[in-house]
Amino acid sequence: MRIAVFPGDGIGAEVIAEALRVLDALRLPGAVYLAGDVGAIAYQRHGHPLPQETVETARNCDAVLFGAVGDPSCDHLERHLRPEQAVLGLRAQLGLFANLRPATMFAGLEDLSALKPEIARQIDLLIVRELNGDVYFGDKGTRTRDDGQREGWDMMSYSEGEVRRIAHTAFLAAQGRKGRLTSVDKANVLETSQLWRDAVIEVAAEYPDVALDHMYVDNAAMQLVRNPGQFDVVVTGNLFGDILSDQASMCVGSIGLLASASLGEQKTAHGTFGLYEPIHGTAPDIAGQGRANPIATILSAAMMLRHSFGRENDAMRIESAVAQTLADGVHGGDLGGSASTKEIGDAVIDRL
Numbered sequence: 001m002r003i004a005v006f007p008g009d010g011i012g013a014e015v016i017a018e019a020l021r022v023l024d025a026l027r028l029p030g031a032v033y034l035a036g037d038v039g040a041i042a043y044q045r046h047g048h049p050l051p052q053e054t055v056e057t058a059r060n061c062d063a064v065l066f067g068a069v070g071d072p073s074c075d076h077l078e079r080h081l082r083p084e085q086a087v088l089g090l091r092a093q094l095g096l097f098a099n100l101r102p103a104t105m106f107a108g109l110e111d112l113s114a115l116k117p118e119i120a121r122q123i124d125l126l127i128v129r130e131l132n133g134d135v136y137f138g139d140k141g142t143r144t145r146d147d148g149q150r151e152g153w154d155m156m157s158y159s160e161g162e163v164r165r166i167a168h169t170a171f172l173a174a175q176g177r178k179g180r181l182t183s184v185d186k187a188n189v190l191e192t193s194q195l196w197r198d199a200v201i202e203v204a205a206e207y208p209d210v211a212l213d214h215m216y217v218d219n220a221a222m223q224l225v226r227n228p229g230q231f232d233v234v235v236t237g238n239l240f241g242d243i244l245s246d247q248a249s250m251c252v253g254s255i256g257l258l259a260s261a262s263l264g265e266q267k268t269a270h271g272t273f274g275l276y277e278p279i280h281g282t283a284p285d286i287a288g289q290g291r292a293n294p295i296a297t298i299l300s301a302a303m304m305l306r307h308s309f310g311r312e313n314d315a316m317r318i319e320s321a322v323a324q325t326l327a328d329g330v331h332g333g334d335l336g337g338s339a340s341t342k343e344i345g346d347a348v349i350d351r352l
């Protein structure tokens with residue numbers, strides 16, 4: 001079991017430390033951890049946010065456990081040197097096109113959701129976000145127009161192949177869950193979305209047991225708050241998925257709870273190569289204070305054991321320990337409690 005560990009910036013190192021302690025407590029046979037620099041810290045040390053050495057370390061492993069990247073001190077840098085490029089670059093260079101972001105209501109947190117408890121209780125959904133395309137990867141630039149005004153552009157584009165590929169991931173996920181798939185787009189306005197919708201409908205013919213529906217993204221954002229229980233699997237593009245998953249996190253209580261797996265086609269001995277990270281960023285406002293909630297990262301480690309190493313039992317042990325920790329009222333500041341990052345890690349380990 002070779003695991004690359006890239007903590008990154010801000011609270012990245014704090015939450016990764018707790019995930020590593022949880023993995024240690026499982027005494028996984030033959031686990032080897034290889035460290036690597038990404039983000040602002042890599043820029044400071046190597047002059048680039050994603051050194052080639054880091055990419056090679058990832059390639060020599062079965063999985064990457066990733067914290068977060070980004071630092072306000074780098075906001076002045078040219079875009080290609082910004083820390084955030086490290087995570088985009090890794091996802092692209094490692095061919096990780098499918099980003100799975102589950103959002104499930106934990107018992108005992110209903111009153112802490114941004115929604116009414118009886119509505120929050122129904123949340124059990126999976127966002128399948130395409131991760132290698134869309135405006136994040138399209139042609140982009142700025143220029144000064146003839147009238148003297150500066151303008152900027154980011155091209156949104158998707159090929160049919162890219163949509164079909166993520167659609168298959170989402171239909172398969174729906175088959176393994178409640179058999180419902182909602183494809184989210186903006187097909188009333190965007191050409192990319194019309195193509196997206198057509199390609200998803202084409203792929204649907206191969207999955208007659210999955211009930212497919214389509215929703216415009218503005219409505220989806222509203223429905224996520226009004227009636228989240230209607231969603232099982234949601235498939236969408238890079239930008240919409242990024243935004244909707246942050247929104248979903250507050251529906252279950254906090255962004256500090258949502259884990260993710262980024263997968264491609266490369267296989268490992270017992271699963272699929274993947275990168276695992278919390279959906280949140282580096283939280284500069286609380287970094288260095290021991291106040292970050294490590295649960296999203298701990299749950300990402302559980303997803304890693306499941307998807308890259310085929311260790312379902314260990315994944316479930318972590319998930320149960322997290323659920324028990326939350327049910328017992330061990331809450332960090334993001335959930336209105338006072339437990340520190342380390343205390344939450346300790347509580348999960350105690351319950352393993």
Ligand SMILES: NC(=O)C1=CN([C@@H]2O[C@H](COP(=O)(O)OP(=O)(O)OC[C@H]3O[C@@H](n4cnc5c(N)ncnc54)[C@H](O)[C@@H]3O)[C@@H](O)[C@H]2O)C=CC1
Pocket residue numbers: 011015067068069070071072084087255256277279280281282283284285286291292293294296334
């Ligand atoms: N995958 C990645 O590496 C990502 C990096 N970023 C970067 O992170 C930096 C900060 O971005 P923001 O927009 O502020 O988003 P953010 O997710 O870092 O923080 C948003 C808010 O949520 C809180 N928060 C986030 N994670 C938390 C946790 N585990 N426990 C408790 N509270 C938590 C923060 O304190 C903040 O108030 C930027 O440089 C951004 O580009 C943002 C999102 C993802």
Ligand SMILES: CC(C)CC(=O)C(=O)O
Pocket residue numbers: 084087088136242279
């Ligand atoms: C750097 C960002 C694109 C990362 C992000 O917000 C995300 O993947 O959720």
Ligand SMILES: [Mg+2]
Pocket residue numbers: 242243246279
């Ligand atoms: Mg995001």
